[in-house]
Amino acid sequence: MEPAGDLGERPELSTLGPEAWQPPAAASFVVRSHTDDEIQSTSWDGKPRLVIFYLGFGCLHCVEQLKAFGPHIEAFKEAGINVIGISSEDTATLAKGIAAFEESIAVPLFSDPDASAFKAYRCWDDFESVALHGTFLIDAAGHVRWQDIGPEPFVDVEFLLNESKRLLSPGE
Numbered sequence: 001m002e003p004a005g006d007l008g009e010r011p012e013l014s015t016l017g018p019e020a021w022q023p024p025a026a027a028s029f030v031v032r033s034h035t036d037d038e039i040q041s042t043s044w045d046g047k048p049r050l051v052i053f054y055l056g057f058g059c060l061h062c063v064e065q066l067k068a069f070g071p072h073i074e075a076f077k078e079a080g081i082n083v084i085g086i087s088s089e090d091t092a093t094l095a096k097g098i099a100a101f102e103e104s105i106a107v108p109l110f111s112d113p114d115a116s117a118f119k120a121y122r123c124w125d126d127f128e129s130v131a132l133h134g135t136f137l138i139d140a141a142g143h144v145r146w147q148d149i150g151p152e153p154f155v156d157v158e159f160l161l162n163e164s165k166r167l168l169s170p171g172e
Contacts, residue, residue, distance in 0.1 A: 023143035026051075026136065029117035031086055031110035034095040039110055041117075046140055048168050049082040050160070052107065053123040053134035054153060056089040057097030062133070065153035066107055072157045073106040079165050081137075085109045086117055088131040123149055137164050 029041045052069070054062035069083060076083050083106075087094050090113040098105060115131055118124045123134035133153040137146040137160070145167040148154040 023139070023145050026138045026142050026144050027117075027120035029086075029112070029120055031112050031117055032091050033110055034091055034098050036091045044082055044084070044138075045142065047082055048080055048140050048164070049084060049138050050076060050164065051121075051134075051136045051138060052083070052085045052153075053112075053118055053121060053131070053136075054085055054087055055131055055133065056087045056093065057101070058089075061153050063101075065133075065155050066105060066109075068155045068157050070103075070106040072161055075161055076164070079161065079168070081164055081168070083107050086112050088112060088115060088118060121149075135160070137167060139168055 026041070031039050031041075033039055052065065054065060057063060066085065073083055085107045087097075087109060089097065089111055091111045094109060094111045098109060112118055115124060118131045118134070121134055121136060123132045124130075125132055132149055132151060134149040135147065135154040136144055139145050146160075146163060154160065
């Protein structure tokens with residue numbers, strides 16, 4: 001059977017696929033520290049980073065996630081990856097949560113009370129108008145190399161550490 005003649009011009013296959021694909025650029029954002037200092041995402045430009053969007057200390061799953069990442073922070077640092085957490089709480093609530101936490105938190109935490117960063121990273125349910133959990137690996141050039149967004153936080157830290165090293169290695 002002859003293919004239809006009205007399909008249009010077909011590009012060479014070598015111009016399509018992984019050689020032409022680029023990871024998407026990470027959105028820029030402005031968040032606040034628990035002491036109400038403004039922090040811009042450009043603070044991490046030129047450095048790989050793992051950005052964890054979490055709902056706050058009122059979410060027990062989020063607390064479990066922060067605890068799961070804590071023991072691995074040094075391994076991420078050794079791999080050249082900064083890890084930060086962005087909460088949907090306001091700065092006062094974030095400060096109370098940090099102060100009330102039973103142990104020190106290895107992940108630097110920031111506040112995004114207007115959810116602008118959550119929305120820029122699609123960690124937002126427009127229908128319910130609520131924040132979602134999200135974890136993003138961003139390379140030194142500012143491209144999203146890996147992401148997980150959903151109703152549950154990502155907690156397989158060892159997998160993510162190994163995958164981060166793989167994705168950030170030359171040639172990937």
